[in-house]
Amino acid sequence: MRLKATARVMPGRVKAAAAVAAAAALAAAGLGACSGEDEKPVGVAKVASTLGPGEGALNLVTLPGSVESGSTDPRVDWVTPFQERTNCKVGLKTVQTPEEMADLMRDKDRRYDGVAAPPEVAGRLVEDNQVVPINPDLVDGYKKLEPKLRKLLERDGKHYGIPYVWGSNLLLYDTRTVPQPSSWAALFDPGQARRFSGKLVMRDSPLAIAEAALYLKGKERKLKIRDPFSLTRRQLAAAGRVLAEQRPYVQQYWELPADAVSAFAGGRAVLGQGWPYHVDVLNRASRPVQGVVPSEGATGWMDAWMIGARVQHPNCMYQWLQWTASPDVQQQVAEWTGVAPANPQACSGDRLKSGFCAAYHVGDRDYLDKIIFAHAPSKACRAGKDEDEKDDEDCTDYAEWTRTWIRSTRA
Template sequence: MKKMQAKTKWLSVLSGVAVSALLLTACGGGGGETSGTQPQPDTSASGNAGDAKDKFKGQSLNLLTWEGYADPKFTKAFEDKYGVKVNPTYFASSDELLAKLKAGGGDTYDIISPSTDVAELLVQSDMVEPIDTSKISNYNDLNETLRNMKDVQKDGKQYGLPFAWGPDYLIYDADVVKEEPKSWSVFWDAQYKGKVSVYDDISNIYMIGQMQGLDKTDKGALYNMTPEQLQSAKQKLIELKPNVRKYWTTAGELNDLFANKEVALAVGWPLTVSEVNKKGRNLKWTIPDEGATGWIDRLMIVKGSKHLELAQQYLDYIAKPEPMAQVAEVTNYSVANAKAAEFMSKELQEITYINDMDKLFSKINFWQYVKERASYNDIWTEVKTN
C-alpha cells in the first residue's frame, strides 16, 4: 500500500502485503497539536543505551523504501541514539523494488518496505530474514489483523513488521469537480480530457476489475484475472488515454500536477491531498461506489544484510508509538501501532483512522500477491504503447 512514491502505496498503501508502512513530525501527547519533540532513548531492546551506541557507532543502515519512509523527522532520533547513518534509496513501484533487490541484495540493502502484492514472493523466494519479534518491545501493540497476515509467515517464523497502510483514493480538485464523484467512471468523462492522472503501475488493472464487479464475491479475483479479463481491462484503459494528462510515477510528481492545476482527477494516496492542500489548493478524496484497492507495507530485513543486528534495532525503534505517529504526520498514511494516537492531533487521528482501523479495513480491497505478474505487466505495457 504507497507509498510517498507511487504507495513516492495506501496510497502510496493491506501499504505496508502490509503495513505501512511509511514519516511524521514529532508530536505532542494526549491527541493535541504536534510539539516537535523527539522520542526519548529506550533501552528495552538493547540494554544500556551508551553501550549500544558504542557498538553500532559509525555504521550505516541502508533502506530501500517507498519515498517518505526514511524521513529525517523520525530517522534522526534513531541515528542520534546509535551514532549511525540511515541511508534511503527510494523505489517507485513494486516491480522496481524487485529489480533493485535482485541487483543488490544484502550487499547493498538492509531493510525494505514491500507492499502486499510482492511480500509473499519475497518470503517464498528466501530473499528476506526472519524477524525476532521477541526483540520488538512494542510488537503486541501493533494491530492484530496486520500482525497475523499469513503472507509474511513461513514455518512458524515472521518475516514482516507491520508498518504503514492506506487506500488508493480517487482524488479530485474540488474547485474544478464540483460534486463528489460516485464512480471511477468519472475518469472517462469527456469534459476532463487531458485532466486525469493515474499511477504508472499494474494497479490500474485492479481498478478496472473493481469497476466490472469482479471482486464482489471474491476479493482475490482482481489479482487472478483470466486472459480474457485482462484483455477487457486493457481495452478499457486504452479508451481512457485521451483523458490522461500523465501517468505519474512518484507521489511528488502527482503533487506537482495538482499544484500546477494540470490535472483535476487522479488515483492517489493520502500524502498528495495533505501536501498539495498545504499550498492552498482544495483537493478532496473519496472511495467510489465500486470500492477502492489499497496497500499494506511491512518492513523486512534483506537476506544477508551486513547490519542485521542494527536492522533489528531499527524495527524495534520504529514500532514505538511516537516514531509511528511521526510517520503518519509526514505521510498521512495509516500506521500499525494504535498507541501512536497519543502523539497525534485529532485531525491526524481522523485522517489515519488510528482509533478505528477496522472501519477502513472493511472499505478496502488490499493488494494481494499476483502470481501472473508478468502477464499484468505485459497488459499495462500494451496500454501505454498502444
C-alpha cells in the same frame, strides 16, 4: 519499450524539493553504501529465537525518503537517535524503483539486513526466499500495530514483515465540476470519463490495474474477478482494455504526489486517483477536492520492514524493528511522509494532531475494512476458483502486469 519502474513515492520523499513546486501551483491556481556490500554471503539465516548484543552495524535498503537521517532536513532524523541508543551504525542503500530494490535483495553477493518493502516487492521476496520469517515476540510493541496490517504478510502461520506505514487509493474529484461519484465507473466507463476528457489523472504504476479490475468486478460479472491483485490472463487483458479505452481522456499519469496536487490546484484535473494526502493538502489550501471510497471498494498499500535472507546483523535489525514500530518514531515518519502510521498510538497524547489522524484514518477500523490491500501479483492465484473453472488456469505475475500497463497507457 521498457517501462521505467516507478516507486510509489511517499509525499515526504519529495517534500523538500516538491513542496515549493506544489505551493507555487496552489498560489497560481543513505548515509552511504552498505559497509558489508563487498563481503560474500555465508548462508541463509533462520528465524531468530533470542536476541543478543548489537553487532555495531546495520545495512538497510529503502526507497527515497522512507528513512531520514537529517541529510534532507536536519530537523527530520530518526536514524541518529537510534545509533546513539543502540551503537548500531546505519548504512542506507537508497534505490529509485521497486525493481531495483527486488534485484538487490535477490543478489546473493550482497548482504542486506533489512528492507522497507512496498507490496509489489514484499510478496516476491517471500516467494523467492529472499527474506526470513520474523519472530514478533522479539519486537516490543508488535501487538500495538494495526491487526489487519499485521496479517498482510503472514504465510503459513509465519510473519514476514513488520508494518511501517500504509495508505489508500481513493477516487478524487473537484466538487465544483464533478458530481459526487459513487463508483469507479466515473473514471473507467468511457461514456462517463469522456465528460471530463483531458482532465483525468491516474497514478503511474502497474498496480493501478487493480482499480480497473475492481470496476470490472461489478460490471463484467462473467469475468469472476475476486481479488483485484490476482488476475488470470483473461481478466488482466480485460482490465488492460479498460485502461486503453480510458487513455485518450487522461491528462497525466502522475509519478510524484506533487504532480497530482498541482494538476488539481491548477484546474488541469478534476477527477482521478489519489491519496488522503492529496485531499489533506488541497483542502488546507482551500481547494474543493474530496476523496471517496467507491461502492466497489478501494485499494491500499502497506510498506513493511523485512529481514534479508543473508542478514549479517540480526540483533541490530531487531532493535531497528522495535525502534521504527514505536509511537514516537511512527509520529515522525507519518509527519514527514504524509501517510498513515502503522501504530495508532502515534495519535495518542501530544504526538500527531487529531486533524492529521482523522484525515489519514489512523485507527479507523471501519475504514480499514473497506480497503483491499495490495499484494504482489503472482502466477499462484490467491483467490479460489469455481468448479467450472480450469484447474490449470494460472494467474499473472508482476512482469505481466507491467507489460499490460505499458501497452494500455503508452500511446
